Amino acid sequence: xxxxxxxxxxxxxxxxxxxxxxxxxxxxxxxxxxxxxxxxxxxxxxxxxxxxxxxxxxxxxxxxxxxxxxxxxxxxxxxxxxxxxxxxxxxxxxxxxxxxxxxxxxxxxxxxxxxxx
Amino acid sequence: xxxxxxxxxxxxxxxxxxxxxxxxxxxxxxxxxxxxxxxxxxxxxxxxxxxxxxxxxxxxxxxxxxxxxxxxxxxxxxxxxxxxxxxxxxxxxxxxxxxxxxxxxxxxxx
Numbered sequence: 001x002x003x004x005x006x007x008x009x010x011x012x013x014x015x016x017x018x019x020x021x022x023x024x025x026x027x028x029x030x031x032x033x034x035x036x037x038x039x040x041x042x043x044x045x046x047x048x049x050x051x052x053x054x055x056x057x058x059x060x061x062x063x064x065x066x067x068x069x070x071x072x073x074x075x076x077x078x079x080x081x082x083x084x085x086x087x088x089x090x091x092x093x094x095x096x097x098x099x100x101x102x103x104x105x106x107x108x109x110x111x112x113x114x115x116x117x
Numbered sequence: 118x119x120x121x122x123x124x125x126x127x128x129x130x131x132x133x134x135x136x137x138x139x140x141x142x143x144x145x146x147x148x149x150x151x152x153x154x155x156x157x158x159x160x161x162x163x164x165x166x167x168x169x170x171x172x173x174x175x176x177x178x179x180x181x182x183x184x185x186x187x188x189x190x191x192x193x194x195x196x197x198x199x200x201x202x203x204x205x206x207x208x209x210x211x212x213x214x215x216x217x218x219x220x221x222x223x224x225x226x227x
Contacts, residue, residue: 004157034215043119043205043218044158090157096213097171103213104148104171107157 002027002093006108013081014116021076021111023091032094033074034105035065039087047089050074061085086115119219121206127225133194136222138206140187146170146212147189149181152203152221164189165212193224201226 003026013019025031032051036044048059055067065076074091089112092105120139128134140147146165150158160173164183178194187208193200203223207216 032213036218041220043220044207044216046215046217049215092157094213103146103209104160104163104173105150105158105216106160109155109157 002031002095002106004091004093004106004108006089006091006111008111009109010112010114012114012116015083016080019076019078019081019085019113021089021091021113023074023076023108024072025074025091025093026072027093027095029095033065033067034092034094035059035063035074035076036090036092036107037087038090038110044090047076081113081115083115083117086113088112119206119208119217121204121219121222123222124220125223125225127227128196130196130198130226132196133192134196134224136191136193136204136206136224138189138191138208138219140189140206140208141217142187144187144208144210144217146209146214147183148207148209148216149189149191150205150207150218151175152205153199154202158205161191163212170212196226198226200224 005024035047050067088110090110092107148163149161152158162172163170167183180192183189203221205221207218
């Protein structure tokens with residue numbers, strides 16, 4: 001079964017500083033990987049996804065992530081954080097159930113990002 | 118986008134609840150996730166063309182329906198205190214397309 005580990009529960013950065021959120025996954029095949037962001041009281045918004053191809057993926061709001069198969073990692077980065085980026089970030093691995101044809105995401109427990117003005 | 122109703126709900130242990138979701142137009146797949154406080158979402162099940170198409174580790178008292186008009190329901194019978202959570206609906210264009218989530222229904226069981 002697949003799993004996702006986000007080692008950092010809470011990260012605090014200053015506005016304008018760079019950001020890296022860590023994500024490690026466990027999955028037997030080539031994974032589909034995602035980063036979602038959740039603001040308080042809101043649902044999940046897709047930041048970016050990796051299905052195949054170029055291992056450096058660009059997303060919305062200036063975020064990018066790099067897939068490293070050898071390290072089973074998919075870390076999220078942003079060169080300069082804005083106060084509005086404060087939220088909770090979830091990494092997820094997508095797995096297709098070949099029997100049912102269904103597609104389910106397994107999420108990490110999330111990293112809460114606080115931004116100091 | 119994906120809309121869910123109601124936004125908040127309080128129920129008593131043992132009761133039954135129905136949560137509703139309206140998928141993004143044209144999306145034929147809907148998935149439901151449970152997000153307990155401080156946790157990541159957990160997959161409950163997925164519906165494709167009105168049939169259950171996969172289920173996570175949830176008991177049969179969690180059931181669903183998907184209708185032809187882009188709407189769907191999550192039903193939970195015999196509510197337990199641990200069912201208190203944010204329930205998220207997500208739709209996708211195809212079964213392996215990225216999921217688009219609604220804002221969720223916050224269920225509190227007392």
